[in-house]
Amino acid sequence: MTRFLIRNVSVLGGAPSDLVLHDGFVAAAADGSEDVIDGSGLVVLPGLVDLHTHLREPGREDAETVETGSRAAALGGYTAVCAMANTSPVADTAGVVEQVWRLGREAGLVDVQPIGAVTVGLAGRQLAELGAMATSAATVRIFSDDGFCVGDPRLMRRALEYVKAFDGIIAQHAEEPRLTEGAQMHEGEVSTRLGLTGWPAVAEEAIIARDVLLAEHVGSRLHVCHVSTAGSVEVLRQAKARGVRVTAEVTPHHLLLTDELAASYDPVYKVNPPLRTASDVAALREALVEGVIDVVATDHAPHAVEDKECEWAYARPGMLGLETAFSIVLSVLGERWELIADRMSRTPARIAGLTGHGTDLAVGSPANLTLVDPSARRVVDPGELASRSRNTPYSGTTLPGRIVATFLRGEPTVLDGKAVK
Ligand SMILES: NC(=O)N[C@@H](CC(=O)O)C(=O)O
Numbered sequence: 365m366t367r368f369l370i371r372n373v374s375v376l377g378g379a380p381s382d383l384v385l386h387d388g389f390v391a392a393a394a395d396g397s398e399d400v401i402d403g404s405g406l407v408v409l410p411g412l413v414d415l416h417t418h419l420r421e422p423g424r425e426d427a428e429t430v431e432t433g434s435r436a437a438a439l440g441g442y443t444a445v446c447a448m449a450n451t452s453p454v455a456d457t458a459g460v461v462e463q464v465w466r467l468g469r470e471a472g473l474v475d476v477q478p479i480g481a482v483t484v485g486l487a488g489r490q491l492a493e494l495g496a497m498a499t500s501a502a503t504v505r506i507f508s509d510d511g512f513c514v515g516d517p518r519l520m521r522r523a524l525e526y527v528k529a530f531d532g533i534i535a536q537h538a539e540e541p542r543l544t545e546g547a548q549m550h551e552g553e554v555s556t557r558l559g560l561t562g563w564p565a566v567a568e569e570a571i572i573a574r575d576v577l578l579a580e581h582v583g584s585r586l587h588v589c590h591v592s593t594a595g596s597v598e599v600l601r602q603a604k605a606r607g608v609r610v611t612a613e614v615t616p617h618h619l620l621l622t623d624e625l626a627a628s629y630d631p632v633y634k635v636n637p638p639l640r641t642a643s644d645v646a647a648l649r650e651a652l653v654e655g656v657i658d659v660v661a662t663d664h665a666p667h668a669v670e671d672k673e674c675e676w677a678y679a680r681p682g683m684l685g686l687e688t689a690f691s692i693v694l695s696v697l698g699e700r701w702e703l704i705a706d707r708m709s710r711t712p713a714r715i716a717g718l719t720g721h722g723t724d725l726a727v728g729s730p731a732n733l734t735l736v737d738p739s740a741r742r743v744v745d746p747g748e749l750a751s752r753s754r755n756t757p758y759s760g761t762t763l764p765g766r767i768v769a770t771f772l773r774g775e776p777t778v779l780d781g782k783a784v785k
C-alpha cells in the first residue's frame with residue numbers, strides 16, 4: 365500500500381499543516397515510511413463528486429469511454445462521478461448498469477456510480493426495471509431520463525413512488541417537450557435577432573413546478589438537473605421553504621456563460637438547457653451561495669467532431685465539463701473553500717449516497733481528496749484534454765487554479781497535474 369506525507373498544506377483554507385495518508389486512510393502522524401509531497405501554497409479539498417457525467421460507453425466510444433472520462437474526472441479533481449443513462453444501449457437494465465459499474469472499477473481512476481434510466485429506452489412510455497437496477501451490483505439509487513424529460517405526469521408520479529422503497533431519487537431533465545419543439549437556443553432578444561427558434565425559460569420552470577408538487581404529494585426525493593433560469597430558482601426556493609424533498613444542481617457553464625455567445629453561431633455553445641441571460645446567471649450564482657441550488661454538477665457532454673463542428677442547427681447539444689469545472693467554480697465563487705467543498709463534494713456525495721466521498725479529512729477518514737493550486741493559471745488547450753472529445757467552450761481561455769494531485773482511497777490518480785495511469 366502507498367503512504368504519503370503532504371507537507372505544509374492548507375486543509376480547506378486553514379493554517380498549513382501536514383497531512384498523512386496511510387493505506388487508504390488519513391493517518392494521525394508520519395513515521396518516515398511516506399513519499400513526501402510539498403504542499404506549500406496548496407489547498408486540499410475532499411475529492412470532488414459529480415452528479416451528472418456523460419461517459420458515452422456503451423455505444424459512443426468514439427466520443428468518450430468510461431476510462432477516458434474517468435481520467436478526465438481525476439484530472440479535474442474528482443474521485444466519484446455519476447454516469448448518465450443515455451448510452452446506447454440505454455442503461456435501463458441491471459445488465460447495462462453493471463457493465464458501466466464494472467468498467468469503472470477496471471479503469472480504477474474514480475468511483476463510477478451508474479444512473480439508471482427512468483423509462484425503457486428513455487422513451488417515456490413505461491417504467492424501466494428500477495428495482496432490478498437498485499438491487500444489482502451497481503446499487504443504483506439515482507434514476508434519470510436525462511437528455512429527455514419524463515413528460516408524462518403519471519409516469520413521473522409512479523417513478524417517484526417506486527424509488528421511495530429504497531430511498532432512491534428521480535433526477536429530472538426539466539424541459540416541457542411541447543414548448544421546446546425545434547428549439548435551438550434561449551428564447552429572448554438574442555434568439556429574435558439571430559432568427560433561431562427559442563427554448564423559453566417557462567419550459568423548464570413549468571416542469572420543475574409540476575415535479576415539486578408531485579414529489580410533495582408522494583413524499584419522495586426529486587433532483588433537478590442543470591437548473592438554468594432565475595424563475596426556476598424561485599420555484600425551488602418556495603418548494604424548499606415548504607419542506608419538499610427537492611435538490612438541484614447548476615452547471616459551471618450556466619454560472620458563467622450567456623446566450624450572447626450564440627451570436628458566433630459556433631455550436632460549441634449549443635447546450636441543453638441553453639445558455640441564458642446575464643440576469644439568470646446572477647440569480648444562479650446567488651442561489652448556489654444561498655443553498656437553494658445545492659450543488660455544481662458538470663453535465664460533461666462529450667461529442668465527436670462530426671457532431672459538433674457543423675451547422676448550428678445540426679450540432680448536438682452539450683459541452684465538456686470535468687477538466688474545467690473546478691477552475692470555473694473558483695473564478696465564480698473565489699477562494700471560499702468551505703463553500704466549494706460543500707457544493708462540489710459533500711452535498712453531491714450525500715445526495716448520491718456515496719459514503720466514503722465528501723467526508724471531512726479527519727484521522728481515519730478514507731483518503732479521497734484533491735490537492736489544488738489556487739494561484740496557478742492555465743490556458744485551456746483542447747488538444748491537451750484527457751477527454752476523447754474536444755468540445756470545450758473555454759479553448760484559449762486563461763482560467764485560475766490547477767489540480768495538482770488527486771487521491772482515490774489513498775492511491776494517487778493524478779500527481780504533478782498528470783494522470784498516473
Ligand atoms: N446537456 C446537453 O446538451 N446534452 C446532454 C444531454 C443532457 O444533459 O440533457 C448529452 O447527453 O449530450
Ligand SMILES: [Zn+2]
Nearest residue numbers: 510511537589
Ligand atoms: Zn439534461
Ligand SMILES: [Zn+2]
Nearest residue numbers: 448510511663
Ligand atoms: Zn446531461
